[in-house]
Amino acid sequence: QSTSCHTGPLPEPPVASAAPWNHPSDDFDDGGKHQRARPPRPGASLNRSIPRRPHCLPPTHPATGGRGAMKKSLCFRGSAAKRAGRTPMADWCVFCDIGRRAPASTAVLLYSDDKVVAFQDINPSAFRHYLVIPVEHIPTVKNLQRTNEDHQLVSHMVKVGKDLLSRDAPKSEEHRFGFHQPPFNSIDHLHLHCLALPFIPSWRQVKYTPLGPLGGFIDAEKVLEKIKPETEVYS
Numbered sequence: 677q678s679t680s681c682h683t684g685p686l687p688e689p690p691v692a693s694a695a696p697w698n699h700p701s702d703d704f705d706d707g708g709k710h711q712r713a714r715p716p717r718p719g720a721s722l723n724r725s726i727p728r729r730p731h732c733l734p735p736t737h738p739a740t741g742g743r744g745a746m747k748k749s750l751c752f753r754g755s756a757a758k759r760a761g762r763t764p765m766a767d768w769c770v771f772c773d774i775g776r777r778a779p780a781s782t783a784v785l786l787y788s789d790d791k792v793v794a795f796q797d798i799n800p801s802a803f804r805h806y807l808v809i810p811v812e813h814i815p816t817v818k819n820l821q822r823t824n825e826d827h828q829l830v831s832h833m834v835k836v837g838k839d840l841l842s843r844d845a846p847k848s849e850e851h852r853f854g855f856h857q858p859p860f861n862s863i864d865h866l867h868l869h870c871l872a873l874p875f876i877p878s879w880r881q882v883k884y885t886p887l888g889p890l891g892g893f894i895d896a897e898k899v900l901e902k903i904k905p906e907t908e909v910y911s
Contacts, residue, residue: 837870
């Protein structure tokens with residue numbers, strides 16, 4: 677019995693056809709269940725060929741899975757340049773949804789009027805931890821102006837926070853009120869932290885401590901001093 681060997685050139689292996697990539701939105705087809713990576717540029721590292729996810733999405737966007745969970749659709753600072761201005765309300769902002777009492781919002785309001793609303797922080801850091809936000813979309817404390825309107829708004833936010841903590845935590849060891857300054861704020865919609873101490877757990881106090889020249893947390897009273905309108909003196 678003889679055995680024959682193939683002595684000619686080996687055939688080329690079959691080449692699998694790659695799925696076409698047409699548009700960035702294809703990265704989120706089928707609710708993000710079947711994502712396709714963007715093909716790498718010539719000479720680019722393969723480790724960078726991963727689907728890009730947007731920084732801020734509405735709760736119904738396929739990339740969020742359509743669940744509408746607040747912490748899945750918060751407005752993170754990745755596209756802050758697009759949100760530099762003040763507007764009555766913004767369609768992409770979860771806090772604006774809360775402020776307008778949108779049906780999709782599940783936040784339980786502790787207080788509301790035509791200027792502000794208050795609700796519990798989704799991830800409380802103290803015995804009581806409430807947020808007071810303006811209905812108007814104001815990105816951060818840096819967008820506040822030295823005007824009577826803004827000074828009255830912040831004063832009203834502080835008063836609402838003090839009233840809530842006096843009602844719900846009258847025996848707390850300390851009440852603290854303040855804002856996070858950019859880039860330490862996680863959400864680009866102005867929100868006043870109203871904390872009834874102690875912090876839970878205790879290490880979270882670091883997040884609500886001023887960092888000197890670095891910024892970080894700023895006491896609400898200092899913000900009021902900064903935006904207090906200048907009084908004109910007439911001779």
